[in-house]
Amino acid sequence: MNKILIIFTAIFACLFSAPEIKAAEDSHGESKLDPKEIIFEHLGDGYGWEVPFNHHKRIPLPVIVFGSDGLHIFSSSRITDGQEYVDGKTTFKLAGKDSDFKGKVVEIVDGKELRPFDISITKNVCGIFIAVIIVVGLMLWLRSYVNKHGYKAPRKGLGFLELLIDFIYGSVIKSTLGAKSRKFAPYLLTVFFFIFIMNLLGLIVIFPGGANLTGNIAVTLVLAVLTFIVTNLFATRHYWKEIFWPEVPLWLKFPLPIMPAIEIFGMFTKPAALTVRLFANMMGGHMIVIVLTLLIFIFAAVSPVAGGATTVVSVLFSIFMLLIDVLVSFIQAYVFTMLSTIFISLAQVEEEHLKEEHDHQLQTK
Amino acid sequence: MELFTPDFGLIFWMFVAFAVLFFILWKFAWPVILKNVDSRADLIDKGVEYAQNAKQQLDSARQQAEEYVAEARRQQAEMLRDADRIKTQIIEEARSAAQVEAQKVMDSAKVQIQQQQKEAEQQFRNQVSEFALDIAEKVVKNQMSDKQAQTKLVNTLLDEIESKN
Structure with missing residues (x-):
């Protein structure tokens, strides 16, 4: 309960502190409001982690790049504000707004910007590590409880954690995969809790949250590919047979493999759907909250009265949206896990099972 | 659009992070936790089954107990009836025995009375005869004062004896 309270307090604090941040920004001379820039800056990745109430100071994170002459590791604070960093013979800088690699680290070779092989610990990577640490911590906590107390039911926080595990394991994995659930449960449960924690971290506006993890297509892509x-x-074996030699009239698969082509296409649409669903849902939620907050400044630029009125409405709507996002965080993690379970179970078909079903259908006809 | 082009560095780290996370959880957390969840589910299933069995047993036990109680009532009633019958029988027997005894006593009393009566009669008779003899003696003494009368009587008596024989 306390933790939830802390999360909400953090959300509220950030909502109400948002005007101050923007005001500070204005006083620094960036007088012109560029909503698109702000939205994409908040949704995107970065080489440092913003701290609350100060738009210029960032927590520096390590930049790891393979330049034209090998590995370079340096702090992101060295390349802030358009600074160029010279490491040995190579020069690095953050690409400017007009560059193709906007906001990314580039290597300057003969006056041209080249994108090095970049595996920096960016804000999102750091956020992923934090999510990993939280999930591992939670599960090892539960493990130590189980080792200590046997199957006595835990209470409070751990009870909720176990309730979630029981819910996903019992009503999603077991009911779909049946006897094979123990084989795939570790992967599916890991996916669920990782996504759930990343979603919630994305809703917390200040460090250690604030990184738009599941609203980033790279993150969801990796999960879907996994x-x-x-x-x-x-x-x-039957799954592969169904793909390359399905039970359809011969002309549909030979000489032109129409059905196999469709089936192979279907293999790849499933992870694509997973990728886009999670990415779009989470990014959409974040974008709505940011846009609602930005409305205040857009209207404040028109007139102070309109700005004041919009503040009340926007803050109320933002709170509402963030509360819905808490729900969406759970639902999207749940849906991703459920769809993964279904896709896995579809690949676990046995021949006899299908035959039985087929016979059953014939009989009912 | 930057948002729709996955960044290689992020993909790389995401993959590494997930691999590490999965390995740790797969190695240390999930076996213990899932085993616990499964065994608890089994335990609950068994508990429910046990409770159902127990309820069934309890129901049958209750039924049996009711049967026993009914049986006991029946036996009790029977016993009471038996006792009643035996009581009346005993009373009857006692009564008849008493009657017999009383009859005996009465009979013996009757016999005794009769005997006593006889004895009394005998005594009475003896006395009467004694009195009679006394009286007769006295009468005879008075009458037999003169000789003639004596002879006359003797003769009369002798005549009588003679006529009897």
Whole structure:
């Protein structure tokens, strides 16, 4: 309960502190409001982590790049505000607004900007590590409880955690995968809790939250690809037969493999759907809150009265949206896990099972 | 659009982070937790089954107990009836025995009375005869004062004896 309170307090604090940040920004001379810039800055990745109440100071994070002459590791504070950083013979800087690599680290070779091989610990990477630490911490906490107390039911926070595990394991994984649930449960539960924690971290505006993790297509892509790998790696022989030689009239698969082509296409649409669904849902939620907050400044530029009125409405709507996002965080993690479970179970079909179903259908007809 | 182009560095770290997370949880957390969840589910299932069995047993036990109680009532009633019958029988027997005894006593009393009566009669008779003899003696003494009368009587008596024989 206390933790939830803290989360909400943080959300409120940030909502109400937002005007101050922007006001400070204005006084620094960036008088012209560029909503698009602000939205994408908040949704995107970065080489440092913003601190509350100060738009210029950032927590520096390590930049790791493979330049033209090898590995370079340096702090992101060295390249802030358009500074150029010279490491040995190579020069690095953050690409400007007009560059193709806007906001990314680039290597300057003969006056041209080249994008090095970049595996920096960016804000999002750091956020992912924090999410990993939280999930591992929670699960090891539960593990130590289980080791200590056996199957006595935990209370309070751990009770909620176990309730979630029981819910996902019992009503999603077990009911879909049946006897094979123990084999795939570790992957699916890991995915669920990782996504859930990342979603919630995204809703907390200040460090250690604030990184738009699941609203980033790279993150959801990796998760979807992992589900794709698990699905196809453990697929039964019958699943592959259904793809390359399905039970359809011969002309549909030979000489032109129409059905196999469609089936193979279907293999890849599933992870694509997973990627886009989670990404779009989470990014949409974040974007709405940011836009609602920005409305205050857009209207304040028109007239102070309009700005004041919009503040009340925007803050109320933002709170409402953030509360809905808490729900969406859970629902999207749940949906991702459920769809992964279904995709995996579809690849676990056995021949006899299908035959039985087919016979049953014939009988009912 | 920057948002729609996945960044390689992020993909790389995401993959590494997920691999590490999955390995740790797969190795240390999930086996213990899932085993616990499963075993608890089993325990609950068993508990429910046990409770159902227990309820069934309790129901049958209750039924049996009711049967026993009914049986006991029946036996009790029977016993009471038996006792009643035996009581009346005993009373009857006692009564008849008493009657017999009383009859005996009465009979013996009757016999005794009769005997005593006889004895009394005998005594009375003896006395009467004694009195009679006394009286007769006295009468005879008075009458037999003169000789003639004596002879006359003797003769009369002798005549009588003679006529009897």
